[in-house]
Amino acid sequence: MSQTSTEAPPIVSRNTAVGWLRQMLQIRRFEERSAKLYQEQKIGGFCHLYSGQEAVAVGSIGVLREDDYVITAYRDHGHALARGMDPKLGMAEMLGKSAGCSRGKGGSMHFFDAEKGFLGGHAIVGSHIPLAAGVAFASKYRGQDNVCICFFGDGAMDQGSLHETFNMASLWKLPVIYVVENNLMSMGTHLHRHSWTTDLTIRGGTAYGMPGVLVDGNDIEEMARITREACLRARAGEGPTFIEAKTYRFRGHSMSDPMKYRSKEEAEKAKERDPIVLYESLLKERGWIDEQALEDLHEKIKVEIEEAIEFAENAPEPTADELYQDVSVATHIPQES
């Protein structure tokens, strides 16, 4: 049943591979529990879950250096966790606590973690795409070789900010890697109804003179291999790379999406290529993990996420004086009267 490439020798060590599986499981569990907390109305606002797309974030972020940068859109929990954010901080943010990764000011769509080089969590479609180029611009300006990787959905392919930025990123050979997570849906509008071509490498790569690489986003090691190549290219001063990672989100656009635009059959079929199941099979095939170890891993993750929820639920609510904190570096003078 595995469709993951098995011919080439593994590009990762057993330890790394099991670590990646662990991260994917962590993200999945975090998301599924978040869904429940949302239904219990403990999480408010808009909540976009990453279930089904885990291999994209974990595989690509998995090959970055510590001094590289990660920036993403509003479906951001997965990328934050893949970058090593403590799930306690993420969960506390979801529950609007000041112990959260954005002190309860950001919420589900605006996770930040400066220590991990995680620059958000941006909720206006396409709006963070220029920021990524700016981060890469700064690396180049300083003569450093760290890179910035930027994730967005196929819906962002239609924003002007993307096209303006891709031109400049290519023109100035900025060390940035753009990853479109093509889950076939721009909210509820299917790719063939929102894009003149379903081959996004043409619109994102070819059109801007950068390599446009199509990759199976559910194949974590392939995702890692392609990203590693893009990193090398960026660090060598050869400029940006555009990666189209084909994937599928198992849940709706957000928690409030009844998903009337796609059939149950389509969703069920996609689950046959669940990136976690694929990777578990592959690792078992390689003899890198057995049933017992896998079961232990699932159990460990379960406990970890329950602990995160407990931490978040017990964390104090932000106090009213926090309202005025962090508006600006200089003392904020509210223009209230």
Next chain:
Amino acid sequence: MAMSTYREALRQAMDEEMERDDAVFLMGEEVAEYNGAYKVSQGLLDKYGPRRIIDSPISEEGFAGIGIGAAMVGLRPIIEFMTYSFSLVAFDQLVNNAANVRYMSGGQFTVPIVFRGNSGIAGALGATHSHRPEALYAHIPGLTVMMPATPADAKGMLKAAIRSDDPVIFIEHENLLGEKGEVPDDVDYLVPIGKADVKRTGSDVTIITYSRSLVTSLQAAEQLAAEGIECEVIDLRTIRPLDLDTILESVVKTHRAVIVEENWPYCGVGAGVADRIYHKVFDELDAPIKRVTSLDVPVPYAKSLERLVIPSVEKVVAQVKDVCYRS
């Protein structure tokens, strides 16, 4: 002290701050090889080279965002809008990213950036090129909005803006670029953010104004003095945060206020200033506050019509006389 134009003062500010700090760079349309569409950046490419003086494509949203990203990781970009009318194309970047990133990240990221360029009803440019967007930006918590009216302030305020750790909307006026005045040459000459300046003292009426309207207001004050009305003219300089103390101190002294701005009347800066005066010192007022604004129409092309839209010396004189109950 030396005589400089407003344009030269802006250039000196950028030059000195770039000399002082390698993290400062200038990016925008035509800033490098063309030497600036309005020649503000003239000569800077020769001095600092293409690494730090960067011509961008005509992609305001894109390069505004690139500046914000660079600022989030510690550079101090100066992003030039050829005119501030074009900042509307980058509105999302300024409002959603520059202003919010610090707050939304719980203080983990800062955006030390200056967006600068000229604005105003500058002469037959029509509706699209005559915007005065200060009220739009002053509305937004997280942004600082500065508008210099004199060459000295242009320099000291821009230097303070570049050294600020917060995003600054720095709006110049096209018709002031050639104005001359004494400009301090001290490399640490800074005009503090959030401080208004009393440009003329007087005891009868307080005129509150900023940017090009300061010139109009000072001319009106001169004319009124000849008729025995002494105006105190306050130049706000920083629109957000507002220096309410300086305003109130003056109004308590004169008991009368006229607000002069090139902005539209509804929801404009003057509306906010008047609201604060009424709430703070209502009992001190001897007359209702009057406002002189641009007229509430898109800016027309024809000079004969455009002239009617802008606050004029005559309109200011008339409103000052009105609050003094003189005719």
